[in-house]
Amino acid sequence: MKEIIECVPNFSTSDPKVVEQILNQLKSTPDAFLLDYTFDSYYNRLVVTFVGDKQSVLEAMLKMASKALELIDMQSHKGQHPRIGAVDIVPFIPIKNATMEDCIQLARRFGETLANKHNVPVYLYAEAATKPERKDLDWIREGEYERLAEMIVKPERKPDFGPAKMHPTAGAVITGARKVMVGFNVNLGTADLKIAKKIAKALHSKKGGLSNVKAMAAYIPERNITQIGMSVTDFEATPLHRVFELIKVEASRYNVPIIGSEFCGMAPLKAIIDVAAHYLKIDNLTFDRVLEIAVQNAIEQRESFA
Amino acid sequence: MKEIIECVPNFSTSDPKVVEQILNQLKSTPDAFLLDYTFDSYYNRLVVTFVGDKQSVLEAMLKMASKALELIDMQSHKGQHPRIGAVDIVPFIPIKNATMEDCIQLARRFGETLANKHNVPVYLYAEAATKPERKDLDWIREGEYERLAEMIVKPERKPDFGPAKMHPTAGAVITGARKVMVGFNVNLGTADLKIAKKIAKALHSKKGGLSNVKAMAAYIPERNITQIGMSVTDFEATPLHRVFELIKVEASRYNVPIIGSEFCGMAPLKAIIDVAAHYLKIDNLTFDRVLEIAVQNAIEQRESFA
Numbered sequence: 133m134k135e136i137i138e139c140v141p142n143f144s145t146s147d148p149k150v151v152e153q154i155l156n157q158l159k160s161t162p163d164a165f166l167l168d169y170t171f172d173s174y175y176n177r178l179v180v181t182f183v184g185d186k187q188s189v190l191e192a193m194l195k196m197a198s199k200a201l202e203l204i205d206m207q208s209h210k211g212q213h214p215r216i217g218a219v220d221i222v223p224f225i226p227i228k229n230a231t232m233e234d235c236i237q238l239a240r241r242f243g244e245t246l247a248n249k250h251n252v253p254v255y256l257y258a259e260a261a262t263k264p265e266r267k268d269l270d271w272i273r274e275g276e277y278e279r280l281a282e283m284i285v286k287p288e289r290k291p292d293f294g295p296a297k298m299h300p301t302a303g304a305v306i307t308g309a310r311k312v313m314v315g316f317n318v319n320l321g322t323a324d325l326k327i328a329k330k331i332a333k334a335l336h337s338k339k340g341g342l343s344n345v346k347a348m349a350a351y352i353p354e355r356n357i358t359q360i361g362m363s364v365t366d367f368e369a370t371p372l373h374r375v376f377e378l379i380k381v382e383a384s385r386y387n388v389p390i391i392g393s394e395f396c397g398m399a400p401l402k403a404i405i406d407v408a409a410h411y412l413k414i415d416n417l418t419f420d421r422v423l424e425i426a427v428q429n430a431i432e433q434r435e436s437f438a
Numbered sequence: 439m440k441e442i443i444e445c446v447p448n449f450s451t452s453d454p455k456v457v458e459q460i461l462n463q464l465k466s467t468p469d470a471f472l473l474d475y476t477f478d479s480y481y482n483r484l485v486v487t488f489v490g491d492k493q494s495v496l497e498a499m500l501k502m503a504s505k506a507l508e509l510i511d512m513q514s515h516k517g518q519h520p521r522i523g524a525v526d527i528v529p530f531i532p533i534k535n536a537t538m539e540d541c542i543q544l545a546r547r548f549g550e551t552l553a554n555k556h557n558v559p560v561y562l563y564a565e566a567a568t569k570p571e572r573k574d575l576d577w578i579r580e581g582e583y584e585r586l587a588e589m590i591v592k593p594e595r596k597p598d599f600g601p602a603k604m605h606p607t608a609g610a611v612i613t614g615a616r617k618v619m620v621g622f623n624v625n626l627g628t629a630d631l632k633i634a635k636k637i638a639k640a641l642h643s644k645k646g647g648l649s650n651v652k653a654m655a656a657y658i659p660e661r662n663i664t665q666i667g668m669s670v671t672d673f674e675a676t677p678l679h680r681v682f683e684l685i686k687v688e689a690s691r692y693n694v695p696i697i698g699s700e701f702c703g704m705a706p707l708k709a710i711i712d713v714a715a716h717y718l719k720i721d722n723l724t725f726d727r728v729l730e731i732a733v734q735n736a737i738e739q740r741e742s743f744a
Contacts, residue, residue, distance in 0.1 A: 165736035167729075168727070390719060392719045392720070394720060395720065398728070407713070413699050414700060416700045420474075421704060422705050423473075425707075427489055
C-alpha cells in the first residue's frame, strides 16, 4: 500500500469565498482527499485537514498556498489567533508507510518551491527546524505579522528559504513536519475573557500548566461565551481527560461551568480510547480491541494473502 | 469488497487444551480471522470472536462446533455463567456489505447442518427466532443444561433442528443472528457475592434496571473480588457511561468501589466514542471525525477510483 501523509494547513482567512477557492485547489488534485475544514470569524482562520501520498499532498499544498497568497491580504487581517502570514503554518504528518524524514523532506520541498515562486520568506519549524529555537512555533511567530518587518531582518531570524524581507500582503510562511497532535477547544459558560485568559494561562505548559499543552483564550461573539483553544502536542503523554479535568478545576474557582468541547480537525483514535479507558477504568482497551480496527486489519491481512 | 460477517461463539470450557484444539479449527480455515478469545475458570466458558466472508465463517464455525461437541462433556461442567450446552451459543453478526437476512440464513444453515451431523438439538434465537419468545436467550436457556431433559420434551420447546431430546454430553445448541453488542464487565472491590448480586439485579433490564442491559454477578477467586458481567444489546440507546455511572451509584450504597472494567470480546468504536463524548462534553464527535476511520475511507475511495 502507498504511503499516507496528512497535511493540516492554517490560512489567515474566514471569508467563505476565499475558503471555497482554496478548497477547490485541493479538490482538483487527484489522490488528495479532504478530511475536514473549519473556519470562523473570531479566530479569522481556516484549518484544513487532508491526506494523500507524497506527490499529491505536495501538489495540492502548493496549489492551495499559491491561491491563498493571491487572495489573502494580511494588511487588513484581524483575528484572535496568533499568526505571521496568509499561509500561516503548513505541517506535514506521517500517518502510514511514511516516516518523519519523509515529511521533513516534503516540508523542505514545499517551502523552497513556494519561496522561489512567490518571493515569500519561509521558516522551517518542529521536526524540520534548522536550529533548536525554531522548533518552537511561538518563537518564530513572535511579534506576529504586525512586527514581522522589524523581526525578520535580525540575523538569527533569517528565513530558511526566500528573502529576509516580509512579503507585504502575505507576511511569512511556516512549514515543517510533526507527529499527529490534537486540536481541542473547551467552551466556558462565561463571556468574561479575563477569566478565560486566566484559565488558559493555568493550562499552558510554558506558564506553569500541563506539559504538551498550548492554550489560548478567545471570545465567541455568536454565542457570547469564551473558549479555551488548545493544541495538545503529545496526547499520549498528556491525555485529554487530564486537560479537561484541570480546566474544570481552574474554572470552578470562578464558578464557571464547562458547557461543551470540540475537536478542531481530526480526533486520533488513541486520544479517544484513552479518555474512555480513564473514565470507565478499563484495563484492556488497546487499538486491536476496537472492532472496526481489528476488522480492517483482518481485511488487509486477507488482501496481502490474495 | 467482499462481505464481512462476525461470529462470537461461546463454548462451555476453560480447559486450555480444549481451547487450543477449538481455535486450531478456526486457524486452519482460509479467509477466517481470529480477532479475540477469552476464557476463565470462574465462568468456565470460552468466548471467541472471529470474522470472515459467509462461506469461511460457516466452514470455520462448523469445524469448531464439531470439535467442541467431541471434546466437551457437559455432565461434569460447572460454571457461574448460565449455559445449556457445550456449544452454548453461536451468533452471526453483519459487519460490512452484509444484511441481517444474510446472517439469519447463515444461522439456519449452521444449525441444520450441525443437527444432522451430530444428532444434537438446535434452537434459533434473536433475529433468527421462529417464535417471539425464542428471541430471548434466557427463555431458551431456562433450567440450563441440568434441566434440559425435562424442558426439551415440552411441545413449545421443540428444537428448530435435530431431535427433541438432549444430547447427553453436549446438551443443546443455540444459534441466531443479531446486531453488534457489547460485552462489558465491571470489577467490584468486594468479595461479597451477595452485594454483587444486588448490584447486578439493579442493572438488569428485566429486574427494574437499564433497558438493553443483561447483568449477572460472579465471584473471581484468583483476585478475591466480584464482577458484574453484562451484555449491552443496544449500546447506542444505552451507552456505557450510563451503565458505569449507575453501577457506581448502586455500589456506593454498600461503600463498594469500582476497581476496574473490561470489554469481553471486541469494543465497537461507537461505544467508545459515546463514552469520550459524554465525559468531555464533546459536541462534534462522529465516526468521520476519527482520524483512522477518515483515512481508511479516503483509501477505499481512492481504490474504488483506481
